[in-house]
Amino acid sequence: MTSLLKLTKKDFTSDQEVRWCPGCGDFAILAMVQKLMPELNIPRENIVFVSGIGCSSRFPYYMNTYGFHGIHGRAPAIATGLKMARPELTVFVVTGDGDSLSIGGNHLIHALRRNIDLKILLFDNRIYGLTKGQASPTSELGKKTKSSPFGTVDRPFNPMTLALGAGATFVARTVASDTAHMTQILRRAALHKGAAFVEIWQNCPVFNDGAFDDWSERDVREEQLIKLEHEKPLVYGKARDKGLLIGGGFSLERGSAAGALVHDEARDNVALAMALASLEPPYPQPVGVLRAVSRPTVDALAREQELELAAASTKPATLESLLNSGDTWNVSGEIG
């Protein structure tokens, strides 16, 4: 896309010193988002970043746009109010696995079901970083952390099946260590009209180092990740010789590339997207756009309804007429 506004990455970089730990996966995401912004060709003043609490939620301070660092878990709610009041703004939500899947789970699912036009970036590091290393709702079963020294006994959420179940119109996953892929996915999310949900695997070198190494390290990626591409067969492997096909019991099965299913992100029915999102090792993990369908957004619908109401009303929209509606009377006696 040509940049008509002629903005650059620098225009989106605030003067604040970035305070994440050295080596944190957040840096790569920040740099990438700052670089992506000019491409969107949206005036800087019309972009807002809203976040909750956690390492990732410091993000808005580093973006030279409007920004709101909220309270724990509530970013989707704050952003929803903002977007309903000002539908013309482009609103991003930056959140983490603890922020949006634990304390803020309710707001996340409702933002998705309403299809409010927000771009929700979930930095998933499968740990609580800012509070120094407790198990999060995406920590794998049995994980030993400060809050679970003998291993967790509660099963994690799968962010993508959760989003699909909530009716999200755009669901994707990417990996912070793969800039090219992340750029591509975040661009798609930014351009989606409606609630766009992106799970970004982000390494926390301090409290959960290497959480995604088994899938995302360069040497294993091609075998362990399956890159979803619209209308392309679901194939993976160094030699692109393996594929996913429909097996018995409504499940996906591994097979040869030849018989692989073709990925269709625009499919209305979520069953296949669910099946893909639910794959567990030794199956490859899907990255890319799982679902992208077009639905009216709640912010647009609310405005449309408001305009229809205004057009349908025979009374003037003045305060005078509103206050005087219903039965009124004058004290002098005559009835109005």
Added chain:
Amino acid sequence: MDASSAPRRAARNLEHAVVRFAGDSGDGMQLTGTEFTREAAMHGNDLATFPDFPAEIRAPAGTTAGVSGYQIQFASHEVFSAGDQPDTLVAMNPAALKVHLQDLKKGGLLILNEAAFTEGDLKRAGWAANPLTDHSLDGYRLIQIDFEKLVSLAVEGLGLPTKDAARCKNFFALGLVFWLYSRETKREEESIKSRFAKTPALAQGNLRAFKAGYFYGETTEAADAPYQIAPAKLQHGRYRNVMGSTGLALGLIAAAQKSGLRLFFGSYPITPASDVLHELAKHRRFGITTFQAEDEIAAVASAIGAAFGGALGATASSGPGMALKSEAIGLAVIVELPLVIINAQRGGPSTGLPTKTEQSDLFQAVYGRNGECPLPVLACRSPADCFDTVFEAARIAIEYRTPVIVLSDGAIGNGTEPWLLPDVDSLPAIDPKLAVDPAGFMPYSRDEKLARPWAIPGTPGLEHRVGGLEKDFVTGNVSYDPQNHERMTHVRAEKVARIADQYPPLQVAGDPEGEVLVISWGGTYGSVTQGMMEARAAGARVGHLHLRHIFPLPHGLVDIVARYRSVLIPELNLGQLRLHLRGQLGIESQGLNKIQGKPFHVAEVRAAIEALAMKVAHARREIA
């Protein structure tokens, strides 16, 4: 021809009357009461109402748990409360009689639906013997009618199923009470037709039941009935009847219009605050966004987000919801954005008494957040006062960039009274002073009110970040500097304290000095005003100060207190304003506290005033 134009007996003049309609939750008592109230208003009476209903939508039929009541006082003079004791009680079933008989004035008129006094219903209501036959009702003037039979005769030929016919009996009762107080029936007949326009048979049924009730009046032998109550001599102007929750909604719309801002109202259903959402949702064509959020936290958080975007953000809830909102309210305090938060108080703690009134959230409003977290708190005193109070709250919120809590309560929200419509042009304009100039822009610079700039997204050159972390005094960047935190804490407190500088001067009603100063707040205004007037008429020297501004407190309070020998603070809690005034200003006082989910009776307030006045006078004599 409407019913009331038929020839009728001469009516006796009264100055005021208190009527209570009581029946099962399914008997339509709230509708009956509301209809009677509308006619009283249109007749020109001053009035106050007290609807009282159970938390269950349909508690087991016929039990005392399911009794729903609606009380109205209407008069040819100014009215301050819904009245202590009804002059007329309509009881649709034994349970309603069981609950409400104790309140009926001795010698009062009791209208009973005889058909409901079956053995089973008597037992369900907990009557050991039938009160119709065991002299329990001696001492009252009884009108005992088989509503069911008369209604079924009246609706004969309409082809109404028996169940629907039975549902018309509240209009029979309404018709009878219309006759009793010589009310015009024309408007009510029109109202029935339009209300049931979609079901013509039911409209006809209710109309006939209403008329049958009215005509039945002519045949009763109730001593000295009917009555009439002349219109009240109220301040000149145009009036409408208003429910407290409607007044709150209209006040918010007015503030949005007067400030040129979009109103964003985020809310989660909760009794008794939901009516504000219902009312606003009807008026979306005025450029209002109403948002039913997924929970209380999202309701307030969305309003804060909208405020960041330059809307007048507002939310309403009740105690339990306010508890959930408190973290976000703290956020609004630290980011210094305008926000109006309405709390329709109810009995607590926890779920408490959802449909009953109480004033026990004062501490929560003033002190109930983490950190040093001051914000203005205002309280409405009556349904007609809701509009002005919420309008002022919105003005303060916008001008000072602060969340403001408005305390209402269940009785105010559901209650009704005539409202002198404000002159729209004379309502003050509110200037939101949105920041537009990038030259030298600092997000936390301050004006003479100590308010910071409101710079909204979409404004080029003012891109900035706000958030819950402490901010630098000037740049607004995150700051952990200890001196800066102390300075910011002081400036937030000082900003709120300065709001008191622009309050109008305090007005004391009654005696300007004397034995007792009664200080009240919120919904007790009416009973305290009336109680004070009666105590003065009986010879006590009493002043009354009613506070709208709970925080910051108005200037001059201590000087006024000094003019009286004692201070009485009646509250529907265990003494929260008392402790607040003692803590903030060192004012010592006596409390009158009631915590039954009900408003004060005038007699309770009067007795407390007189007792205190006597004690003070006695002490004085002893010293002398």
